[in-house]
Amino acid sequence: MTVAATTVASRVGRTAAVTGRGARNPWVLRVGSILLVLALWEWGGTAGVSIAFPKCSETLAAFAAMVADGTFAAAYAETAGPLFVGVLLTGVGGVLAGLVMGLSPRAEWMGLPLFIVLQASPSAAIVPLITFVYGIGFAAKVFAVVLLAAPVIVLNSYRGIAHTPRSLLEMSNAFLASRWQRVWKIVIPAGSGLIFAGLRLGLAQGFTGAVLAELIITPTGVGDLITYNRSVADYPRMFAAILSIILVASVSVTVLQRLEQRLFRPEMRLA
Amino acid sequence: MTDGTTSRAATADRTADDTPAARVVDLVKDFSGGVRAMDGITFDIPRGELTSIIGPSGCGKTTTLKIIAGLVEATSGRVEVNGVQVAGPGPDRAFVFQDFALMPWATVLRNAAFGLELRGVPRKEREEIAKEYVGKVGLARFENSYPHQLSGGMRQRVGLARALAVDADILLMDEPFASVDEQIRRRFQEDLLRLLSDEKKTVLFVTHSIEEAVYVSDQVVILTRGPSRVSKVVRPGVDRSGGSDSIRRSPEYLDWVEQIWSELQSYLET
Numbered sequence: 001m002t003v004a005a006t007t008v009a010s011r012v013g014r015t016a017a018v019t020g021r022g023a024r025n026p027w028v029l030r031v032g033s034i035l036l037v038l039a040l041w042e043w044g045g046t047a048g049v050s051i052a053f054p055k056c057s058e059t060l061a062a063f064a065a066m067v068a069d070g071t072f073a074a075a076y077a078e079t080a081g082p083l084f085v086g087v088l089l090t091g092v093g094g095v096l097a098g099l100v101m102g103l104s105p106r107a108e109w110m111g112l113p114l115f116i117v118l119q120a121s122p123s124a125a126i127v128p129l130i131t132f133v134y135g136i137g138f139a140a141k142v143f144a145v146v147l148l149a150a151p152v153i154v155l156n157s158y159r160g161i162a163h164t165p166r167s168l169l170e171m172s173n174a175f176l177a178s179r180w181q182r183v184w185k186i187v188i189p190a191g192s193g194l195i196f197a198g199l200r201l202g203l204a205q206g207f208t209g210a211v212l213a214e215l216i217i218t219p220t221g222v223g224d225l226i227t228y229n230r231s232v233a234d235y236p237r238m239f240a241a242i243l244s245i246i247l248v249a250s251v252s253v254t255v256l257q258r259l260e261q262r263l264f265r266p267e268m269r270l271a
Numbered sequence: 272m273t274d275g276t277t278s279r280a281a282t283a284d285r286t287a288d289d290t291p292a293a294r295v296v297d298l299v300k301d302f303s304g305g306v307r308a309m310d311g312i313t314f315d316i317p318r319g320e321l322t323s324i325i326g327p328s329g330c331g332k333t334t335t336l337k338i339i340a341g342l343v344e345a346t347s348g349r350v351e352v353n354g355v356q357v358a359g360p361g362p363d364r365a366f367v368f369q370d371f372a373l374m375p376w377a378t379v380l381r382n383a384a385f386g387l388e389l390r391g392v393p394r395k396e397r398e399e400i401a402k403e404y405v406g407k408v409g410l411a412r413f414e415n416s417y418p419h420q421l422s423g424g425m426r427q428r429v430g431l432a433r434a435l436a437v438d439a440d441i442l443l444m445d446e447p448f449a450s451v452d453e454q455i456r457r458r459f460q461e462d463l464l465r466l467l468s469d470e471k472k473t474v475l476f477v478t479h480s481i482e483e484a485v486y487v488s489d490q491v492v493i494l495t496r497g498p499s500r501v502s503k504v505v506r507p508g509v510d511r512s513g514g515s516d517s518i519r520r521s522p523e524y525l526d527w528v529e530q531i532w533s534e535l536q537s538y539l540e541t
Contacts, residue, residue: 170342171372174360175386175437185389189376265376267417 054236062236063243071225072244079221082138083210086145087203094150094202095195098157102191103183112158119151123209127216141213148209149202156198160191192264200253207249290354291315292441292473293339298348300334308334310498311348316441316475321467323476323484325531326494326502327538332477333369333445335494339475340366340443352441362390365434367444371426373418379405380414382429386437397436404432407466424455431463435470442467442474448483460487461515481535485509485527486518493531496538503534 038056045055054062066072097115101108127144134140164187172186188195214223225241261268293316300309308331316322324332337343339350341360350357352364365386373382381388384401392400405414408428410421418426427447434442447463448456464487467474478484484491485507493502507527509518518524 167368167370167372168374171366171368172389174340174342174364174366175389175433176360176362177389181389186374189374192376267376267419 052233052235054239058236059239059243062234063240066225066237066240066244075222075225075241076244076248079210079214079223082141082213083145083206085138086142086209087149087206089142090146090149090153090202090206091199094153095157095199098154098159098195098198099161099183099188101154101158102161103187108158108162111154115151115154115158118147119155123148124212124216127209127212130213131217136218140217141210144213144217145206145209148212149206152205153198153202156201157191157195160194160198161187163194164190189264192260196256196260196264200256203252203256204249207245211245290318292318293350293352293475295335295339296349296351298335298338298350299346300331300338300343301346307498309345310500312494312499312501314492314501314504316473317490318473319471320489321464321474321476321487322490322492323478323488324492324494325478325481325484325535326499327496327535328479330494330497330499330538332479332494336443336445336475336477340364342366362437363439364441364443365437365439367427367430367434367442367447369446369449371418371423371430371450373426373429375418378415378417379410379421379429382418383432383436386433390437401432401436404435405429407435407469408432409462422455424451424459427451427459431466435466435472440473442472444474444476446477446479449479456483457515463487464511481528481531482519485524485531486515491531493534502538505531 041059042056045053045058097111101111126147130140130143130147134143168186168190169182172182177185210221211223211226214221215227219227222241222245226238229235229238229241295312295314295316298309298312299307301307312331312335314322324335326332334343338345339357341350341357341364352361357364374385377385380398380401383405384392384397387397387400388394402411402414405411408431410425410428410432413421413425418429421429427450431447434444448459451459460483476484476487486509488507491505491507493505494500495502505527507524509521509524509527511518513521
């Protein structure tokens with residue numbers, strides 16, 4: 001027992017020495033903070049904050065039931081289409097647009113203001129307008145996803161590219177890199193941190209866009225789970241639907257982070 | 272590697288040994304806004320020797336080096352390498368950066384092989400060459416480490432290995448030891464001299480340390496304050512046979528340090 005405790009203590013000590021305070025044992029901290037939030041939720045539900053605020057345990061039970069009876073599977077199958085197409089379009093197009101703006105002053109001059117304005121505009125208010133142009137079908141939902149995800153992806157990619165360390169550019173120049181080599185071997189890996197941060201935020205925004213479209217335009221998919229259960233006052237199921245969105249979004253964002261490390265920044269796995 | 276040595280020997284035979292490896296002729300550089308930084312800098316860089324540039328801070332030492340590298344354009348004047356005027360970076364020159372300029376996402380080996388990678392040398396071949404130089408600069412155990420895992424001195428050794436791996440005639444070093452502490456600096460100077468005598472490179476070295484300039488150089492180019500010109504070119508030629516400590520104590524060495532210091536001092540008064 002003592003031996004085990006010492007080993008753990010020394011390992012914890014070593015990690016602390018490497019990463020500094022506050023990250024002594026990430027797993028304990030992570031699980032602890034999740035449990036704390038769930039406990040507060042349970043307490044809030046019992047204390048009667050509102051009749052529309054269910055207890056944590058009720059919500060988790062509803063969540064399990066919805067997984068078991070296939071409600072989630074059906075709803076996500078519906079939402080996934082526009083979300084996937086929208087995020088893919090914005091991911092590829094947005095990173096490319098950011099790249100071009102970061103590399104060419106003229107494209108920067110023309111494109112940057114558009115995306116800054118778009119980022120500052122209240123997107124939720126624009127979503128209903130989409131129906132005038134694209135109706136209430138698949139295209140409208142894809143457009144909602146793109147509208148919310150694009151600014152953050154484009155602007156982050158642009159910042160990542162425009163702020164490539166000068167010394168690395170000079171180094172690639174001194175060692176005779178072609179323009180293409182410079183972009184592919186220096187500019188993109190150097191900007192990958194910000195590009196992928198943009199993709200992660202964009203993915204999260206894309207979720208918001210997809211759900212927003214389902215709430216505002218046509219009640220289908222996951223958005224409909226929220227709307228429907230609210231209208232029949234089944235709050236545990238409504239909260240379970242919201243919880244599922246948070247879970248799916250977090251998992252996708254983590255997967256994207258792993259992908260970045262694998263593709264461009266192997267040293268971060270050691271850091 | 273035998274190939275590299277032969278070709279270098281062949282080049283040395285073709286161009287008689289007393290022609291300079293590079294010449295800097297009447298370089299003028301105006302910065303945007305019309306401030307004249309350099310006003311007609313002229314000097315030769317003898318083949319197979321180590322030339323250092325020293326001068327008051329802000330006198331354009333690094334700019335001169337970057338113009339020779341082809342990284343910065345001169346307003347007028349020219350740089351010739353092996354008798355040919357340079358118009359941009361070329362395979363005959365390799366640069367060692369003051370801030371190392373290593374790619375944080377690449378291992379020591381990939382960083383060292385990067386110049387060859389850009390030239391399209393196949394992976395196996397370039398890694399073999401890079402491995403050799405990583406070993407020569409004393410980092411054999413760190414091939415698969417990333418820059419953030421190394422100390423400043425070790426990072427600069429990677430920068431040196433990268434420059435040596437492309438087998439350029441001329442090595443341009445921009446204050447390579449500026450961000451390295453004093454003890455490591457001295458070790459590094461020794462290692463550099465030993466390596467250079469093996470590799471028979473021509474080196475141009477920017478430094479702000481007079482001791483360093485006298486210790487490592489065959490020739491020292493002293494620049495004036497901006498708009499800078501060449502104040503004097505001296506050849507300390509300190510006898511290095513007696514080991515580093517005896518050199519640093521030798522009257523000859525101390526005389527040169529003193530002489531360069533008094534030369535520079537006249538430009539420091541404001």
